[in-house]
Structure formats: structure tokens, C-alpha cells
Amino acid sequence: MSTIESGPLHHIGVVVPSLTEAIPFYRDTLGYTIGRQHFVADQRVRVVFATRGQSRVELLEPTDSSSGIARFLADRGRATMHHLCFEVDDLAAALERLVASGVELVDRAPRRGIDGLVAFLHPRASGGVLVELLQRSNA
Amino acid sequence: MSTIESGPLHHIGVVVPSLTEAIPFYRDTLGYTIGRQHFVADQRVRVVFATRGQSRVELLEPTDSSSGIARFLADRGRATMHHLCFEVDDLAAALERLVASGVELVDRAPRRGIDGLVAFLHPRASGGVLVELLQRSNA
Incomplete structure (x- = not known):
């Protein structure tokens, strides 16, 4: 018995310096569909999902430089996978x-x-x- | 029209210092199924997939310290997402x-x-x- 019976992978979160610069690869190169933009106030990020069926990449752009996600991005200096989300x-x-x-x-x-x-x-x-x-x- | 009509996300590759230490989280905590171990000679990695249906996490352990994947791991110092694979x-x-x-x-x-x-x-x-x-x- 496992601790939890986790469901499918829902998405991979990728932190990017700029949604505007990140979106064309997923949309124009891969052909994924870009959803509407969300603002997640408590994480201070702008978010869009690039999706195809049940496959989802969550693109997160920090909106200020003091959040944990902004520091993660600053450490890496470029788009970097940030988390895995399981249902x-x-x-x-x-x-x-x-x-x-x-x-x-x-x-x-x-x-x-x-x-x-x-x-x-x-x-x-x-x-x-x-x-x-x-x-x-x-x- | 996109450049390629990419299919679903097949897996996320995660580089780990040790398969033995990495597997219990995916198997015993999440309840994912661990497949058989592969050795990929040209990348010098041991690999297992943790899967549930069409959701797959590929765990990669470098088998020597000189490969690109080993250097990636050494830079990060801990299990780190390495690549996204689309079909x-x-x-x-x-x-x-x-x-x-x-x-x-x-x-x-x-x-x-x-x-x-x-x-x-x-x-x-x-x-x-x-x-x-x-x-x-x-x-």
C-alpha cells in the first residue's frame, strides 16, 4: 500500500522570465493551445497553461522580484522546470x-x-x- | 499552423543521484508503478519509469561522473527535473x-x-x- 494513491500527472510547472517570450515555443513550435492568463496573487505570478488533451505545461512568470518563485528563477537565470503536479x-x-x-x-x-x-x-x-x-x- | 503538431507529453525526465533512494517516493508515497531498469549506454545512465496510465516520470541515475547528465546533477546537487518529452x-x-x-x-x-x-x-x-x-x- 502506498501512502496516497496519486492520480495522473496534471501538469509540469515551468518558471519563465516572460510569458510573452515563452509562449511562442509551446504554441507555434509544438502546437499546444494557450489558455487564458491567470494572476495568482499569493504567489505573485502570472500563469498560462499550454495544453493538448490531458497534457499541460504551466508557465509561470513572477510579477515581482521578492517571491520564492522569483528567487528560484533568478538562481537559474532562464526558464526552468519548477514543480510536478499530481492529481x-x-x-x-x-x-x-x-x-x-x-x-x-x-x-x-x-x-x-x-x-x-x-x-x-x-x-x-x-x-x-x-x-x-x-x-x-x-x- | 505550428511547426510540428506535437502529441501528448510522454514523460518528464528527472535526474537523481540514486535510483534506489529516489524510487520509494514515487512507489511508496505516490503509488506509481516502477518499471524494469534500463541501461542507456550512450548517455551513461540507469533509467526506470514511474508510471500511472499515461503519466510517466523517468528517473535517470548517471553511472559515471563525466557525462552531461552527471554534470547537470553535480551542478544542482540533488534530484532535478531535466527534460520534457513530447510525442x-x-x-x-x-x-x-x-x-x-x-x-x-x-x-x-x-x-x-x-x-x-x-x-x-x-x-x-x-x-x-x-x-x-x-x-x-x-x-
């Missing part, structure tokens, strides 16, 4: 099981994301990769 | 169109990968993210 059916239950198993979390309770409730695991939980869990609103 | 129907045709459009490539001709023919675009093509294209053997 779960019941995020609160998944977080409870993770805490009980000693898995280190960034968010100990679900919070509102673009597509539903989200929570981040600490990168230490996976040896270095930041993992987001998502309970979709329409799930 | 295409006809890789040779896709590469031709990319070259004609001035997209910078690492591989100008398809080469044999684990699941079919593969080629990498230069990270500059996408503003910093290494992108692999895959024509699946069974496609």
Missing part, C-alpha cells in the same frame, strides 16, 4: 496520510489554486523535486 | 520542419531511445527547458 481525489485525506507517514509538507492544509485545491510537498520529501497535489474542482 | 508521429519529418524554421537542435537525426526514436531540441529553442521528441515504436 488526488481527496487532498485533505492525502495530506493527513502524508503527515502520518512523516512526509514533509509545505502546505499542511489545502489551499485554493487555479483548478481546485492544491498543496505542495517539501522538495526534501522527493529528494529535491517540488511536488504539488491537486484536487480538481470538477473531480 | 510526435513522425520524428524525421518533425526535425526537418524544425530545422527549416530555425529551431536549434541537439540531435539533427532520430536516434534509438528506450521507447522508440528520440531527438533532443537545444534548451535555447524553448528559452531554457530541454525538450525531447519521441516517435514511439508502437505508434
Whole structure:
């Protein structure tokens, strides 16, 4: 038995210096569809999804230089993959099981994301990769 | 019209210091299935896929310290997302169109990968993210 029965990969988050400069590769080269732009106030990022069916790349552009995501970008100096997001059916239950198993979390309770409730695991939980869990609103 | 009509995201490649240490998170925490181990001689990596349906994380462990992937890992010092792999129907045709459009490539001709023919675009093509294209053997 695993700690949580994670669902499919929902998206890969990629931090970019500029959405305007990043979008043409996904749209014009790969042929992915660019969705509408979101502003995520608590993370201070502008976000668009590049999608094809169930495949999604989330492009995130920091809107100021002081956020964690802005510092991540400044460290790398160019577009860099930032997190993997996996779907779960019941995020609160998944977080409870993770805490009980000693898995280190960034968010100990679900919070509102673009597509539903989200929570981040600490990168230490996976040896270095930041993992987001998502309970979709329409799930 | 886009340059290529890329198919779904096939996998995300994650470089890890040790498969043995990386696998438990994907298997025991997320509940993903770990496939059999491959050795990719020309890249000098050991590889396993953690999968659930069409969602796949490719875990890559360098087998010596001199390869490009080993240097990538040494720069980061911990498990780090390395590339995105998108499926295409006809890789040779896709590469031709990319070259004609001035997209910078690492591989100008398809080469044999684990699941079919593969080629990498230069990270500059996408503003910093290494992108692999895959024509699946069974496609």
C-alpha cells in the first residue's frame, strides 16, 4: 500500500522570465493551445497553461522580484522546470496520510489554486523535486 | 499552423543521484508503478519509469561522473527535473520542419531511445527547458 494513491500527472510547472517570450515555443513550435492568463496573487505570478488533451505545461512568470518563485528563477537565470503536479481525489485525506507517514509538507492544509485545491510537498520529501497535489474542482 | 503538431507529453525526465533512494517516493508515497531498469549506454545512465496510465516520470541515475547528465546533477546537487518529452508521429519529418524554421537542435537525426526514436531540441529553442521528441515504436 502506498501512502496516497496519486492520480495522473496534471501538469509540469515551468518558471519563465516572460510569458510573452515563452509562449511562442509551446504554441507555434509544438502546437499546444494557450489558455487564458491567470494572476495568482499569493504567489505573485502570472500563469498560462499550454495544453493538448490531458497534457499541460504551466508557465509561470513572477510579477515581482521578492517571491520564492522569483528567487528560484533568478538562481537559474532562464526558464526552468519548477514543480510536478499530481492529481488526488481527496487532498485533505492525502495530506493527513502524508503527515502520518512523516512526509514533509509545505502546505499542511489545502489551499485554493487555479483548478481546485492544491498543496505542495517539501522538495526534501522527493529528494529535491517540488511536488504539488491537486484536487480538481470538477473531480 | 505550428511547426510540428506535437502529441501528448510522454514523460518528464528527472535526474537523481540514486535510483534506489529516489524510487520509494514515487512507489511508496505516490503509488506509481516502477518499471524494469534500463541501461542507456550512450548517455551513461540507469533509467526506470514511474508510471500511472499515461503519466510517466523517468528517473535517470548517471553511472559515471563525466557525462552531461552527471554534470547537470553535480551542478544542482540533488534530484532535478531535466527534460520534457513530447510525442510526435513522425520524428524525421518533425526535425526537418524544425530545422527549416530555425529551431536549434541537439540531435539533427532520430536516434534509438528506450521507447522508440528520440531527438533532443537545444534548451535555447524553448528559452531554457530541454525538450525531447519521441516517435514511439508502437505508434
